[in-house]
Amino acid sequence: MGLQQVESFVAGEWVKPGAGARAIASAITGEVIAEAGNNALNTGAMLDYAVNVGGPSLRAMTFHDRARMLKALAMYLSERKQALYDLSFLTGATQSDHLIDVDGGIGTMFVFASKGRREMPDGQVYLDGDLEMLSRNGTFQGMHVCTPLQGVAVHINAFNFPVWGMLEKLAPTILAGVPAIVKPATTTCYVTELAVKMMLESGILPKGALQFVAGGLGDMLDRLGAQDAVAFTGSADTALKLRSNPVFMRNSVRFASEQDSLNASILGPDAGPGTAEFDLFVKEVSREMTTKAGQKCTAIRRIIAPEGVVQPVIEALSARLAKTVIGDPREEGTRMGALVSEGQKRDVLEKAALIGSEAERVFGSDDLPMDGKGGFVNPMLFHCADPDKAERVHDTEAFGPVSTVMGYRDLDHAVALANRGGGSLVTSLITRDGDVARQVVLGAGAWHGRVYINNADSMKESTGHGSPMPHMVHGGPGRAGGGEELGGVRGVKHYMQRTAVQGSPDILTAIGQKWVPGAAEIEGPAHPFTRRFGDLAIGETIHTKAREVTMEDIEHFANFTGDTFYAHMDEEAAKRNPFFPGRVAHGYLLLSFAAGLFVEPNEGPVLANTGLDGLRFMKPVEAGHSIAARLTVKHKTPRNDEYGEVRWHVTLTNQDGDMVAEYELLTMVAY
């Protein structure tokens, strides 16, 4: 069989490897299986295609359109994942590693698809935060809007997750409305290529939304400008080289980096041998050491345990690691496959030797598995007796199944050791003690992108120390790169510009497609509850007639509901309360009366009241006062094929026109 020719997708065409192509070897046998790269890559054409073809098509869509595309892509890939698994074995990964890479990547797309539909508008502008009142009478206000960058996102990924690495960056980028050029690490780019081919052949994405580079990027990065973003995962050295590119600095090219990380796991002082937490700790640490043969940016490199428990930890971990079946990842029963290449194997062994200069190896032999072929190494556990004096154990990332146990004297010491990593992606803590957890988060939070706390209560459903969740921020300070990815809508914002917009309520309503108090009220042709989702206009308003609130109403409501709180029932007691002039109406009575005032009783397009947001009672209502309601269509969000959510802005005013309550009412309305 000839070598696999890993192609690049350049301005709509697949381009074969050419001059400068690099050879790619199987992680299992070390034999060359493929080649990738082409020095003659037309980077200008790629950028042009992304910016002038992909960008405009993506930006013409709404967040919901793009979220639907992500879901369709995720489903398309999901139906074809066996082919991705089959190819991925050659990277040294086992079937359970594929679940993290392939299924994890597809799952990440599903989460962004769902968050895009639920948390972002079916529009082109995302509003970030609340309105800001910039004037006394509200005729001039401010808001923050996010709109997609008008350039391209270049994604440079690491070798360890050829599928997840691409999809976790692609999902927020596409949802934002920005075209992407994906450049995976060359060593495993043949797997990424297959996933890209699937996505392109699906025809789901508009032209220009996705391009692919196998091999080097040529001069692409030197051509980037003010609307472009680079997201990088890989080594600190490469990150430094890239971030110091003068073009990036001159043009303020966004650069996010997720790099080496000396992650730690702390065993809480309460979680000694014999506790469920101790067993959990041992299980999590050994799993993190051996999954993906330790080639995980989040893997536990430093194991921090109370001094008195170091020995039991070493014994329990060694016993567990001894059960690791190393071998051909395609064979059933194999628990740990190979490192990605012989080069990585040499690197890991060198780094382990460096750690060994300060720590004693307590598990793992020198003999290489599989007769030294391919990227196979044994798990290695070290013990560092003086972690305060040691340096290498805190700054050397052996990117394989290598970890170091160290003891701590007290919790402050544990935190100080965890922070010696100089900034990490994740630190975990195994404890049942809330005070311990709080102390660790206060002391270590600023040094770690994620703090993962687990114990017997949460262990069955916990997601694992090493798994970045699409809902949660992934990235970390300092040594970890100072970048941030994922985190739900936060991750999408990395590919958008946040702009402060100031203007009158009418202007802000027109831009955000959310009615701003003070903007024009539209009188519809009929009661809004008789109008279908598509017919309702933002700003459509009704004003109800007024209704008097009597003492009989208050007493009736109190006795009927059982809410006989003294402020409604006892004149003298109510007067002693600083908020009330005497007996007042229940807030919920006012809400109920308001519903009675604005509701249209007949069967119609309003299907259900699904909630109420931001309720505030501003002024008490006494017997003899009257209230009236104003109901305005604030915002509309399609939900499914049958109905969408209408968010109404409601105010209740008294006989003097003073506002007594304000809230947002949520209803589902048929199309």
Ligand code: NDP
């Ligand atoms: P690199 O930093 O060498 O490579 C990461 C990515 O950057 C690859 O896609 C690589 O492409 C690309 N790249 C390298 N040089 C340039 C350049 N000058 N311009 C543009 N792109 C470039 O990391 P490796 O993947 O080789 O891994 C090396 C070490 O990094 C590991 O041993 C480990 O310590 C660490 N690492 C950390 C990870 C993390 O998530 N924290 C993940 C993976 C690795 P190409 O492959 O074509 O060179």
